[in-house]
Amino acid sequence: MQKTVIKNRFMPPASWSSELLSTSPLFTDLCQSFAIAPLTTWPDIGWFNHCATHTLVQFVDNEELTADGRYYEEYIYATKRVPTRKDNWHDFFGALIWCLFPKTKALLNRLHMHEISQHGQKQRSKLRNKLTLFDECGVVICLEPAAIKHATLLRTHQWQQSFVDSRADWWQSIRPVIFGHAIYEMATAPFIGLTAKALFVEVPAGFCQWSLTDAYSFLDKNMSQQIANGGLLPDNDQLTPLPLLGVPGWWHQNCQPAFYLNMEYFRPLRAQKSRQQLGSLDD
Incomplete structure (x- = not known):
């Protein structure tokens, strides 16, 4: 019988841990740039927006995107609002990158929209893949x-x-x-x-x-x-x-x-x- 090899999908920790971030040198820049250490639970949308003093976007609950129905990049481009899922490591880090690199992130969003206007949402161009x-x-x-x-x-x-x-x-x-x-x-x-x-x-x-x-x-x-x-x-x-x-x-x-x-x-x-x-x- 042929052996079936199952590749496990990466899974981040299920719970919030500021200690996990503060004790790893991989997160030193984030911990020095944002008030992460005092957090005892997942930060809320208000916390992200407090961090976003130099960005041109506002963070909102992901439910707004669900209710709106537009494509993620299109929604950000049109509204300057970044949908953010609750209690989610991926979106937690995504929000902090928006705060650290507001010009670059806004540019990537504009370039995505330009490529979509040229090729549509389903056909991903080489540039969109690079982005x-x-x-x-x-x-x-x-x-x-x-x-x-x-x-x-x-x-x-x-x-x-x-x-x-x-x-x-x-x-x-x-x-x-x-x-x-x-x-x-x-x-x-x-x-x-x-x-x-x-x-x-x-x-x-x-x-x-x-x-x-x-x-x-x-x-x-x-x-x-x-x-x-x-x-x-x-x-x-x-x-x-x-x-x-x-x-x-x-x-x-x-x-x-x-x-x-x-x-x-x-x-x-x-x-x-x-x-x-x-x-x-x-x-």
Whole structure:
């Protein structure tokens, strides 16, 4: 008899836990940016809107979208209201990303609507797929001039060279920032195999020492401009795989070099793709 293999769907924790967030370095930026620690239960819509002082949107209960009947992106575009489900990790993180990146999130929404106007809701264009991939799974790799080499190392899966040999560069001249709210959701129950999509952005020298407010404000403005100009997301060298738990400081086990020897997680670049990558670097 053939064995049936059932792939388990990821399930986040069923209950609210501010301790879960405050004790994991993956959520440090969120805990420092928002009053999460005092929460003893799921935040309500009022809490989200209190956080949204610099956004152009308002958070509303998801029941408004259900009653309205419009498509999610269309509803946000037309009303500047973001439907948010109660007691839901995915929407909790989605709301906080709206607060941290208001310009970029609003731009992604406008681009979705432009693509829908051109191709309809059911036919997803390449750009819409890229927008969704970044929105759900993106991690921005901020590179100061001294750390530019890491873009090539990570794109070509030279994990050892970036994460181990040049480990001292991380958080000194290279800073990762989570953008994808699905990545945040999965980080509530991290597992070996958790993989994000890396978007490489050049930042000024000293960026890694900036305050969170200044750093996120710069990124929001910078990314929204680059995406609007059409030169960021369509680039095939962007949104490359990033084994999230390999980022120094984000996972306790990666302080041991042996952690990076798991080639099922830290996969080498396929030979054909490696030749293509190296060829593009020579152009």
